[in-house]
Amino acid sequence: MNIYAAIILMTVTTYLIRMLPFTLFQKEIKNKTVKSFLFYVPYACLTAMTIPSILYATQSMISAAAGLVVALILGWNKKSLPVVAVSACATVFIVERILL
């Protein structure tokens, strides 16, 4: 398969998946259950993407777990996104320095 044809296929498919729901649903959805469902989507989705994947993202499961714990503590205490993200990275870096 031609690489550029493949790229166009990937691009169009991915764009349509994003664009269609975003453009077609312009009116406010009134149904209470659907509204509630959409309200919970981000939390369910982000949790599903983070756990357990984060444990396998680094060179060692211990450093990843340490990064996750630090993120959980800072997140619980309502620290800002960059602060939590950078602290998690720093934790992984330091723990791997000690371990590896």
Add this chain to the structure above:
Amino acid sequence: MMTHLVYYLHVMSELRNEVKNGMIDSLPIAAGYLGVSFTFGILAVSYGIDAGTATLISLLNLTSAGQFAGITAIAGGAGFVELFLTQLIINLRYSLMSLSLSQKLSKDFNTPKRLVASFVITDEIFAVASSKTEPVRFPYMLGLGLPPIIGWSLGTFLGAVAGSNLPSSVNSALSVALYGMFVAIVLPPAREHKPVALVAVIALVISCLLYYVPLFDAIGSGFSVIITTLIAAGLGAVLFPIPED
């Protein structure tokens, strides 16, 4: 005439401010993308795709899992149908996100604006946009999209050119940046509203079941996110409907 000009300048500076706010909010996303797309660049070159083409893929697709799976499928000699299905299944979660986000947009977010803004809906940009309490406006979405596009494309290019010269310790540390952000988005509302916490716990349990129970081995990561989201958010909607405003 003067008042028109003053009004115009006022509107312009407001727009600029919104773009700027969006860019500030997405800087951590851009930094995280730089690290992740670096590894995409390395992988692409290892599959015989040149740096320019790899960068083009990132610029046009702006999606991590989809691109990784996409070039793996291409390198494996997949046909159009297989490539299409791979993209559809892995990226289908975006339609849930864009549907959710479509309900949070400002009144003046018309169709042309939606056609443009939908291009930048990624896991992380969606996460930041949906964490806003006020309606999301078009200039803010633009600002939110720009740094990640640059980070994602630049990282791909650098990874493809530099190969695997970056210390693995740095790559490893960068790889938790996005997850850290997700945690920071979920926990504060979960602490305030018990139903949000319960939905997150349900999602955690289902996600782990799908990952660890051998029976579900055939379910890929993209599909697993969709299944988990549907069940956890669905249970949340039935058990704890949000009060009418």
